[in-house]
Amino acid sequence: MRTTLFALGTAVLVAAAAPVLADRPLPPITNDAVSKECGECHMAYQPQFLPRASWRKMMDTLPDHFGEDASLDPVTAGNIRRYLEDNAAHTKGNSWARKYTRARANGAPLLRISDTRHWRHEHDELPKEAWSDPRVRSKARCDACHIGAKAGDYEEDNVRVPGPNNTWINWDD
Amino acid sequence: MIRFTALPVLAVLSVLVVPAVAGANPGRDAILAELSAQAKDQASGFAGFDAGRGDVLFRHRHTGGKPATPACTSCHGPSPIQAGETRAGKVIDPLAVSRTPERYSDPEKVAKWFRRNCNSVLGRECTAREKGDFITFMTSQ
Numbered sequence: 001m002r003t004t005l006f007a008l009g010t011a012v013l014v015a016a017a018a019p020v021l022a023d024r025p026l027p028p029i030t031n032d033a034v035s036k037e038c039g040e041c042h043m044a045y046q047p048q049f050l051p052r053a054s055w056r057k058m059m060d061t062l063p064d065h066f067g068e069d070a071s072l073d074p075v076t077a078g079n080i081r082r083y084l085e086d087n088a089a090h091t092k093g094n095s096w097a098r099k100y101t102r103a104r105a106n107g108a109p110l111l112r113i114s115d116t117r118h119w120r121h122e123h124d125e126l127p128k129e130a131w132s133d134p135r136v137r138s139k140a141r142c143d144a145c146h147i148g149a150k151a152g153d154y155e156e157d158n159v160r161v162p163g164p165n166n167t168w169i170n171w172d173d
Numbered sequence: 174m175i176r177f178t179a180l181p182v183l184a185v186l187s188v189l190v191v192p193a194v195a196g197a198n199p200g201r202d203a204i205l206a207e208l209s210a211q212a213k214d215q216a217s218g219f220a221g222f223d224a225g226r227g228d229v230l231f232r233h234r235h236t237g238g239k240p241a242t243p244a245c246t247s248c249h250g251p252s253p254i255q256a257g258e259t260r261a262g263k264v265i266d267p268l269a270v271s272r273t274p275e276r277y278s279d280p281e282k283v284a285k286w287f288r289r290n291c292n293s294v295l296g297r298e299c300t301a302r303e304k305g306d307f308i309t310f311m312t313s314q
Binding site: 043136141 | 242288
């Protein structure tokens with residue numbers, strides 16, 4: 001009897017914990033080529049932030065990637081493409097990722113996470129100066145504010161915004 | 174007779190030994206040797222790499238590339254001995270070998286970045302001579 005109860009209790013605990021574990025933070029990137037090749041000019045963004053069609057277009061246009069040549073040899077590119085598509089927004093049960101499945105403008109896949117409707121919604125309370133500050137300068141620099149971004153941690157209690165006189169202000173203060 | 178044969182052997186030995194004494198890097202030497210062979214194939218008058226030309230390539234504002242990146246210094250900054258920054262705000266270690274000793278020693282890395290950056294800045298591949306001049310300049314800094 002006691003063992004059954006214990007087993008039941010454990011099952012309930014596991015069930016309650018599971019969605020939390022699956023949701024936050026985002027899983028770390030486990031493909032070395034993605035971490036290295038897509039982390040050379042900026043942090044390697046988690047594939048869950050864009051749907052498959054966006055990653056496909058991105059990998060098709062690397063020689064003109066946001067105004068730069070980011071081309072790769074075909075073998076490495078193929079390996080990266082597979083990982084990004086397999087872990088794209090709508091492929092996993094992560095509840096954050098599911099919010100990024102709609103990423104199109106005039107029918108064309110968006111290439112910027114920061115252009116998606118959901119991303120803009122999450123950031124609409126930030127003052128304009130937060131983006132123009134020299135320590136941020138670009139919306140693409142997630143890790144300037146989200147200190148744990150590289151590890152997939154975008155929690156509200158771990159994010160800061162640039163403040164006056166070169167200080168940072170914790171968002172939840 | 175013996176003295177005559179020994180001389181060339183000594184000459185060859187000193188050529189092999191000198192770069193090692195100067196602290197050169199075998200990976201970088203191999204890359205430069207390969208570029209030198211290619212440069213000879215590409216232009217009959219090739220007479221060796223030149224740090225001064227590499228300096229000009231590094232600093233010059235080029236046309237023909239992508240608008241956001243007119244010069245190597247757009248990302249690498251004006252001084253080879255100081256760090257640069259990508260357009261997305263990531264720090265780039267200095268290009269000068271004196272500051273970042275492992276530079277220009279991995280042939281795949283070197284080929285990948287010359288391909289990308291010459292295309293972004295110049296709108297074309299760099300020639301073997303330009304690449305060799307650039308590495309020679311950075312090795313002298």
